[in-house]
Amino acid sequence: MHIPDNYLSPQTCAVMAAAMVPVWTVSIKKVKAEIPKVKLPMLGVGAAFSFLGMMFNIPIPGGTTGHAVGGTLIASLMGPYAACIAVTVALLIQALIFGDGGILSFGANCFNMAFVLPFVGYAATQLIMKRVKGKNADLIGSAIGSYVGINAAALCAAIEFGIQPMLFRDAAGNALYCPYGLNVSIPAMMLGHLTLFGIAEVVYTTAVLAFVRKAAPEMKSSTEAVRTALPLKLLMAALVILTPLGLLAEGTAWGEWSTDEIAATGAGFTPSGMLSGFSYSSLIPDYSLTGMPEWLGYILSAVIGAAILIIIFKLLSVAGNSKKENLTV
Amino acid sequence: MNMNLQLMRLIRRITGNDSEYQTADQSRILPALRLSVAFLAILLCALSQNAIYVIMIIAAELLWLSMKSPIFIRKTLKPVLIAVLFCFVLMLPAVSMGHPRTLLTVSMKVFESVLILSQLENSVSWQNMTDAFRTLHCPQLFVFTLDMTMRFLVILGRYSNSILEAVSLRRVGPDHWKTAGTGGILGTTFLRSQKMSLETSEAMACRCFDGEYRSYRRRRFSRPDALYALLIPLLIALFVYTQQAM
Known part of the structure; x- marks a missing residue:
């Protein structure tokens, strides 16, 4: 679901980024008002879980892959506004350091995964929780919410892809950016997300939520600084070690092909907007380093990504607050 | 006042570093x-x-x-x-x-x-760092210089802080003393440091300290x-x- 650069026109990217500005503004205000600063490190842990979740690629027949996002997971734990901020920072790290998702299309990716996914997922979760009784109501709600959320996000991404050939064509009538229209993009994106990727999001969300409920209930309920529980740290370490499983999925996710791959996907040509478009060389492209085994590169990337996210949110928790010297880890 | 604050920050950083690690797990x-x-x-x-x-x-x-x-x-x-x-x-x-x-x-x-x-x-901590340099057989002169620098940063920092405080308390009128008085403060501190270095040398001789750092811990x-x-x-x-x- 990470839209790379040059799949969307610069105009579309600008509109999506502009659409995200009020969302980010409101989210930051809400997080400032509703979440105590001392709980921000927990948001970092949530963002790290989302980051790691996105590294587990799952293959579906047809050679395409996808992954869970974990937006509804963070929304269930800390609210949709916090989830929006957490997923935004995770996407920024992915784009800047790992080249996963474009720089120009950052706004669009945030719209899909940091706005639509957690907000729709959270709304669906709340709706279900009001109707289901019992001690597992939150888990059932989050399961359905995460499924609805990821599918809503995938639909948005499919529409963004699909409108490109309708809006941007060269003199010969060829698409300048994404060559597939809505008739291809929607079924292609939704097929995977309605089936395996949706289920993956449900499993990831409910498994981590159930684990948190048992091992670190204070993460959800406490309004004070909480030390990250040991089981939670162990779970994160296990996820980091297991990330190379994402390499078992061969093939590229739909809409994330490189310029030399796209012609062979059925388009028959490489759109000119992609050939001469913006290119950014990231520090660790595709979570791998030349000369290093892929699995090791994947683990290193997971460690770096998760650590940076936790550090960023820990720093935010003490930003402009030099007097509070006794915060917990 | 800004200069006072800067100096106090520097002193706090050095002394804070030491006191923190006396109570911390000290690794x-x-x-x-x-x-x-x-x-x-x-x-x-x-x-x-x-x-x-x-x-x-x-x-x-x-x-x-x-x-x-x-x-x-x-x-x-x-x-x-x-x-x-x-x-x-x-x-x-x-x-x-x-x-x-x-x-x-x-x-x-x-x-x-x-x-x-x-x-x-x-x-x-700074003390442990000095100890570490000595354990690694760094030249005595290097360890001695490092140790003395850290100590005198604090001592002279406190001294110039007092002078700055005195000057700012006595200051009346426009804010020109910052540039005019800084040279004087630095000069006084320098003279003081000369005197203190002689005193240190005498104190070293009295205590039979030959510049050899030994770790007692x-x-x-x-x-x-x-x-x-x-x-x-x-x-x-x-x-x-x-x-x-x-």
Whole structure:
């Protein structure tokens, strides 16, 4: 679901980024008002879980892959506004350091995964929780919410892809950016997300939520600084070690092909907007380093990504607050 | 007043560093061992021909840092980011000359090296650092200079702070004293330092101190030390492996 650069026109990217500005503004205000600063490190842990979740690629027949996002997971734990901020920072790290998702299309990716996914997922979760009784109501709600959320996000991404050939064509009538229209993009994106990727999001969300409920209930309920529980740290370490499983999925996710791959996907040509478009060389492209085994590169990337996210949110928790010297880890 | 604050910050940083680590776990690892590992990591990073080794060390450092308290992280990262920013600006012409990778490589190496030193500085007290240098058989003169510098930074800092305070209390009228009086304050402090250095020399002679630093807190090489020492062969093996990877 990470839209790379040059799949969307610069105009579309600008509109999506502009659409995200009020969302980010409101989210930051809400997080400032509703979440105590001392709980921000927990948001970092949530963002790290989302980051790691996105590294587990799952293959579906047809050679395409996808992954869970974990937006509804963070929304269930800390609210949709916090989830929006957490997923935004995770996407920024992915784009800047790992080249996963474009720089120009950052706004669009945030719209899909940091706005639509957690907000729709959270709304669906709340709706279900009001109707289901019992001690597992939150888990059932989050399961359905995460499924609805990821599918809503995938639909948005499919529409963004699909409108490109309708809006941007060269003199010969060829698409300048994404060559597939809505008739291809929607079924292609939704097929995977309605089936395996949706289920993956449900499993990831409910498994981590159930684990948190048992091992670190204070993460959800406490309004004070909480030390990250040991089981939670162990779970994160296990996820980091297991990330190379994402390499078992061969093939590229739909809409994330490189310029030399796209012609062979059925388009028959490489759109000119992609050939001469913006290119950014990231520090660790595709979570791998030349000369290093892929699995090791994947683990290193997971460690770096998760650590940076936790550090960023820990720093935010003490930003402009030099007097509070006794915060917990 | 600003100068007072700056001085007080400097003094607090040095004395705070010491008092913090008297009460803190004082690290179960021998300071000399920590210093050796830090130097080795920085040296190998400088010698590394590719980015893999540097990125691996950065990953390990970031992981360790992410488990620390927010205050510790802020204290550690502040000098690192300043150094990286400075390096980034210095290396910026490399991009226009067609070598953007050089900019990244050098910035990463600076990030890694300063991060290691900053973490070391924040987790080992000045006394232990002096002890570590002595254990590693650094020249007496070097250890003595380092130790004296740290002590006199605090002593002279407090002295000039008192002068500044006195000057600002007596100040009436326009704010011209800052430039006019600074030379006087520096001069007085310098004269004072000369006097104090003579006194120190006499005190050293009275106490039969010949400049030889001896560690009185020797402790046995514990199990955590042994585990930590394993980092040395591990770092070398990692370096050799990553250099062959190219």
